[in-house]
Amino acid sequence: MSYKIGLVGKPSVGKSSFFNAATMNDVPEGAYPFTTIDPSVGEAYVRVECAAPEFDETCTPSVGFCDDGTRFVPVKLVDVAGLIPGAHEGKGLGNQFLTDLNEADVLVHVVDFSGETDLEGEPTEDHDPREDIDFLENELDMWYLDVLEKGIERYRSGYEGEEKKIEEDLAEQMSAFKTNKDEIKQILLATDAGLDPEEWDEKTKERVAREIRKRTKPIVIAANKMDKPAAQEHYDDVTADPDYDHLTFVPTSAHAEKALKQADEAGVVDYQPGASAFEIVGDPSDEQAAGLERIREYVEAFDGTGVQAVLESALFDVMGAIAIFPGSANGRSDSQGVFRDCFILPEESTTEDFAYHLHSDIGDGLLHGIDCRSNRQVGADHELGHRDVVEIVTTN
Numbered sequence: 541m542s543y544k545i546g547l548v549g550k551p552s553v554g555k556s557s558f559f560n561a562a563t564m565n566d567v568p569e570g571a572y573p574f575t576t577i578d579p580s581v582g583e584a585y586v587r588v589e590c591a592a593p594e595f596d597e598t599c600t601p602s603v604g605f606c607d608d609g610t611r612f613v614p615v616k617l618v619d620v621a622g623l624i625p626g627a628h629e630g631k632g633l634g635n636q637f638l639t640d641l642n643e644a645d646v647l648v649h650v651v652d653f654s655g656e657t658d659l660e661g662e663p664t665e666d667h668d669p670r671e672d673i674d675f676l677e678n679e680l681d682m683w684y685l686d687v688l689e690k691g692i693e694r695y696r697s698g699y700e701g702e703e704k705k706i707e708e709d710l711a712e713q714m715s716a717f718k719t720n721k722d723e724i725k726q727i728l729l730a731t732d733a734g735l736d737p738e739e740w741d742e743k744t745k746e747r748v749a750r751e752i753r754k755r756t757k758p759i760v761i762a763a764n765k766m767d768k769p770a771a772q773e774h775y776d777d778v779t780a781d782p783d784y785d786h787l788t789f790v791p792t793s794a795h796a797e798k799a800l801k802q803a804d805e806a807g808v809v810d811y812q813p814g815a816s817a818f819e820i821v822g823d824p825s826d827e828q829a830a831g832l833e834r835i836r837e838y839v840e841a842f843d844g845t846g847v848q849a850v851l852e853s854a855l856f857d858v859m860g861a862i863a864i865f866p867g868s869a870n871g872r873s874d875s876q877g878v879f880r881d882c883f884i885l886p887e888e889s890t891t892e893d894f895a896y897h898l899h900s901d902i903g904d905g906l907l908h909g910i911d912c913r914s915n916r917q918v919g920a921d922h923e924l925g926h927r928d929v930v931e932i933v934t935t936n
């Protein structure tokens with residue numbers, strides 16, 4: 541499987557700038573609401589420290605690239621359009637919006653922390669970013685509630701006399717959310733809802749829907765436009781508010797990331813995406829030089845523009861995903877190259893999961909794995925760690 545990160549946000553918060561900066565694709569953008577019409581899928585990258593140098597090798601990546609020991613591993617970034625009030629009821633761009641959302645493993649919610657865009661994406665002053673965060677969460681929760689109600693209907697329409705289990709009907713109804721009956725049962729018990737939906741009142745249903753949504757559609761907030769003076773105060777307020785403890789916040793300046801990538805492409809600076817420093821190598825105009833100076837101050841203060849950091853936070857911190865390098869215990873090269881691959885696997889993946897990820901035949905024929913750093917054998921159910929280098933030994 542390949543991970544999909546969904547990018548959401550109301551108009552004019554900098555979603556197109558973020559998408560472009562992260563993918564360098566050409567998506568229309570502008571300071572006008574609703575210039576983003578179609579959902580787009582682009583290739584973004586997450587950084588992983590390359591394992592090759594530890595083995596005195598130089599890697600030859602089959603996908604993505606490696607820059608000075610930092611591997612850039614591709615992930616899909618889906619620009620989800622149509623975040624408008626009432627989206628869950630299928631208004632406007634709503635249905636496509638929900639379909640795109642369904643496919644996203646994790647969401648990056650781009651929020652304008654400068655407070656200069658209102659809920660509709662129009663210019664304003666001192667808008668509280670919490671309104672945007674609440675709006676998206678409520679929108680998602682209402683959608684989950686609709687699906688929950690359908691699951692309850694399914695439970696009710698089961699045959700008389702047949703043993704009914706609400707967690708099974710809900711899991712069936714919610715299969716698109718990548719959940720299962722065990723997880724649902726756990727949530728029903730943890731939220732004190734119990735296992736009899738006939739006893740659930742509206743509040744209970746809302747609580748259950750919200751909890752399932754939180755577990756299956758985690759959100760990371762890209763606190764964007766942090767380069768603007770008013771943003772820091774909003775950031776401090778929101779991150780200190782205990783009502784938002786369940787969310788992860790990463791300060792970003794999509795604007796700065798895009799400017800640096802463009803300057804890099806034009807040969808004016810040498811910039812590695814995500815880095816907290818860059819070097820001026822070309823001959824910028826006075827205006828460009830002043831702009832780059834402001835960006836330098838920003839990236840030094842915030843340890844980078846945050847665009848790479850928020851994608852990596854979504855995948856590695858929030859999803860708990862791990863990067864695995866397929867290795868070979870007696871030399872890391874094969875006929876096609878050295879350390880060609882770096883796979884992103886779900887949290888708690890085992891040697892066996894990795895073998896099946898490579899190919900079903902490899903999974904079927906798995907004997908054991910070898911941890912290439914220690915040269916030790918690891919069993920099929922051994923849990924792998926981030927940046928492990930693993931050889932799979934099979935019967936064939």
Ligand SMILES: Nc1nc2c(ncn2[C@@H]2O[C@H](COP(=O)(O)OP(=O)(O)OP(=O)(O)O)[C@@H](O)[C@H]2O)c(=O)[nH]1
Binds near residue numbers: 554555571575794
């Ligand atoms: N200062 C600052 N401005 C930004 C940043 N990101 C985007 N902007 C500006 O905000 C405005 C809106 O940015 P877009 O990327 O077009 O916003 P969008 O959310 O995609 O909006 P739509 O295309 O209308 O959906 C543009 O003028 C950008 O230059 C940022 O990090 N800092």
